[in-house]
Amino acid sequence: METFGREMMYSVFRIRKALYTLIREDATRVGITELQLIILYTLSKKDNIRLNDLAEKLNMSNSTISGTIERLVSAELVIRKPSKEDRRAVTLHLSEKGKEKLQEAFNDESLLLQRLQKVETTLAKEEIETLLALQQKVRTILLGEE
Amino acid sequence: METFGREMMYSVFRIRKALYTLIREDATRVGITELQLIILYTLSKKDNIRLNDLAEKLNMSNSTISGTIERLVSAELVIRKPSKEDRRAVTLHLSEKGKEKLQEAFNDESLLLQRLQKVETTLAKEEIETLLALQQKVRTILLGEE
DNA sequence: CTGAAATAATTCGAATACGAACTATTCGCG
DNA sequence: CGCGAATAGTTCGTATTCGAATTATTTCAG
Structure with missing residues (x-):
């Protein structure tokens, strides 16, 4: 399940x-x-x-x-x-x-850059770090490397 | 930056x-x-x-x-x-x-299912929930919906 | 130093992947 | 009711996307 x-x-x-x-x-x-x-x-x-x-x-x-x-x-x-x-x-x-x-x-029109910026300002620094760490952990397992 | x-x-x-x-x-x-x-x-x-x-x-x-x-x-x-x-x-x-x-x-050979299973057993339940919540948060911002 | 193995890139065929144009049908406003 | 707008799918053209086969070059073992 x-x-x-x-x-x-x-x-x-x-x-x-x-x-x-x-x-x-x-x-x-x-x-x-x-x-x-x-x-x-x-x-x-x-x-x-x-x-x-x-x-x-x-x-x-x-x-x-x-x-x-x-x-x-x-x-x-x-x-x-x-x-x-x-x-x-x-x-x-x-x-x-x-x-x-x-x-x-x-350039300044870029929605991608604006939204990425918004992700950074909206989420706390620790939240982003937690997200990156967890994703890295998941990827390692998916690759069968651990 | x-x-x-x-x-x-x-x-x-x-x-x-x-x-x-x-x-x-x-x-x-x-x-x-x-x-x-x-x-x-x-x-x-x-x-x-x-x-x-x-x-x-x-x-x-x-x-x-x-x-x-x-x-x-x-x-x-x-x-x-x-x-x-x-x-x-x-x-x-x-x-x-x-x-x-x-x-x-x-079937039982499926590497995908095995690895997904491993993700679930390796990560703590709270970790997975945190991951999903943060990803949802990021996605909402990326979609410009918040 | 030489031939076999390995490596860098290209080419090929099949299947995504998208938006735009198109056909057929249904919806909805007057 | 009736016709224009909206919706459901298909088709088309272009660009990925991959693995396998191919070509050209380099490496390396004997």
Whole structure:
């Protein structure tokens, strides 16, 4: 009778959906998709990353990332360069246009940023820390690592 | 500097991915996909549901559900009947084959059920309740409803 | 130093996943 | 009653999403 476990599962699905809907709003406003925006943001935090490392960071298969990077390169938002150290590898960088697009998506209008801000101001610091700790605990169990 | 908000967001993404990977294992073992398994389970809990209601329950667009139901009907796992009350609507039901498939997916081998069980036995009851309450709080803020 | 194993990325096929456009039916206001 | 608005599903086009197969390169054991 896994009632609590299943409730937790549905709860996670609902929050994830709510977050994705907010991301989609910002992304659509500037004419790109959710994943494309997530990738632009990730590249802004970590330049010069390899494709497989990006896939691992985002918890996605490299085939998914490869296709999306292809479209971002076509749109001239990302630059894909062959790696100097390893000729099999490519390294990824934001173009100027990509940086501008990211700025435009996450500007003052961004509902996602407003709502995340609201989460931080509404919940007590200890509540957020408790939430993160419990979620980490759940994830560890789900991965069968404990 | 939405550090905590973003951490919370990534945390949710990671748990959702872990859950989906477990669901995929059970689904693949019996030859169907994640969403197909989720739909079979949902129909087992609520028979005679309409397509749009199912889509709303799963937080998905009706076009996504429509296509997947089409494949489930082709595989003879789901029965789609025109509604008696509303000639625009269809009602959905598990077939016997669908019930068997569901049983087979969620049997003793199911890693998902084992891990959910482990979450329940590992975390204290208050911890789970705290987690669900905090997640609900976060979701309400994200939806802009408070 | 060389061939087999491992690794980085791409490509492929099938199934989501969405919004928009469309068809068929029902609702509801005047 | 009767017609415009709303609703239930389907279809379409584009973009994920995955695992498996493939190509190119690097690593490493003998």
